[in-house]
Amino acid sequence: MEKVAIGIDLGGTNLKGIILTEKGESKHVTRIPTEAEKGGARVMENILTLIGMLVEKNGGTDSILGVGIGTPGFIDQDGLMLGGAENLPGWKGTQVFAPIMEKYGLKATGGNDVTVTALAELRFGAGKGVKNMVCFALGTGIGGGIALGGKLYKGSHGMAGELGHIVVETNGLQCNCGQKGCVERYASATGIVNLAKSLCTDPGVTTPFAEELRKDPSQVTSKMVYDYVAKNDYAAVSVHKTATDMLARAVGITLNSLAPDRVVLGGGVMMAGDVILDAVKENTKKYCWPAIYERCDMTIAQMGEDAGVMGSAAMVFDEFAGK
Numbered sequence: 001m002e003k004v005a006i007g008i009d010l011g012g013t014n015l016k017g018i019i020l021t022e023k024g025e026s027k028h029v030t031r032i033p034t035e036a037e038k039g040g041a042r043v044m045e046n047i048l049t050l051i052g053m054l055v056e057k058n059g060g061t062d063s064i065l066g067v068g069i070g071t072p073g074f075i076d077q078d079g080l081m082l083g084g085a086e087n088l089p090g091w092k093g094t095q096v097f098a099p100i101m102e103k104y105g106l107k108a109t110g111g112n113d114v115t116v117t118a119l120a121e122l123r124f125g126a127g128k129g130v131k132n133m134v135c136f137a138l139g140t141g142i143g144g145g146i147a148l149g150g151k152l153y154k155g156s157h158g159m160a161g162e163l164g165h166i167v168v169e170t171n172g173l174q175c176n177c178g179q180k181g182c183v184e185r186y187a188s189a190t191g192i193v194n195l196a197k198s199l200c201t202d203p204g205v206t207t208p209f210a211e212e213l214r215k216d217p218s219q220v221t222s223k224m225v226y227d228y229v230a231k232n233d234y235a236a237v238s239v240h241k242t243a244t245d246m247l248a249r250a251v252g253i254t255l256n257s258l259a260p261d262r263v264v265l266g267g268g269v270m271m272a273g274d275v276i277l278d279a280v281k282e283n284t285k286k287y288c289w290p291a292i293y294e295r296c297d298m299t300i301a302q303m304g305e306d307a308g309v310m311g312s313a314a315m316v317f318d319e320f321a322g323k
């Protein structure tokens with residue numbers, strides 16, 4: 001009987017579930033509301049309901065190797081939520097694995113929702129065939145994932161991969177995490193927009209982008225910045241240069257630390273594509289030992305919106321297959 005895994009991606013709005021084969025073939029995908037506002041206990045009940053739906057679709061639990069959970073924040077190796085999931089009130093302190101074993105007799109494993117997308121890239125996307133890989137996910141914030149020796153590296157207490165909080169500027173912008181100068185303050189979608197606002201509120205900056213920004217700063221997005229970068233707008237290009245230089249500092253630190261074969265840049269900001277990739281590649285030279293730089297390539301993520309559930313399910317094969 002072909003073994004399958006259940007993957008669950010816990011979002012602030014929806015819980016998404018998948019039945020996945022080891023080759024990455026999706027047998028079924030479904031979603032239900034998270035009901036985050038109703039608290040941690042309700043979210044856990046909903047996860048159990050979703051697993052029940054997937055088990056029924058699969059015709060029972062016999063062929064299911066286990067359940068992988070991708071969640072915001074930190075989940076430790078025993079399934080305890082250690083925190084860092086501010087969009088899920090009451091989720092911290094929840095025991096996630098035990099109720100799954102109790103109700104369905106299924107083993108469970110977990111990881112940060114962004115970190116697990118790195119495993120999806122490694123198995124099925126931009127990291128195929130690579131052993132050591134680092135992913136930066138440039139979204140509202142910056143998440144990360146590290147794969148070493150062909151496996152997702154979770155670190156102690158599931159806390160590895162917080163690449164967005166690498167400090168790239170001494171006494172830099174204040175970050176929500178308590179540090180100053182984290183890379184996500186400069187190179188996430190939010191960071192890029194903030195850089196644009198602080199540059200363009202100066203009435204001396206008179207490019208078309210700056211003038212559009214001043215009409216309604218609340219409407220500015222990172223996509224808009226990159227639309228103007230494509231038109232070679234001086235102000236937008238200046239924001240792009242700062243953002244990609246800051247990101248390159250963080251990339252350089254991970255290269256010198258881990259000497260990976262590949263760096264993968266993903267997340268919504270990377271819709272801008274090669275313009276960012278090329279600039280980060282070029283700038284990273286300044287922040288990395290050349291011998292390491294030369295042996296590492298850099299590319300754009302390939303997995304789409306199913307990366308979270310697929311990575312969650314892939315953890316199950318990595319951790320439970322053959323056991």
Ligand SMILES: [Zn+2]
Nearest residue numbers: 165175177182
């Ligand atoms: Zn931070």
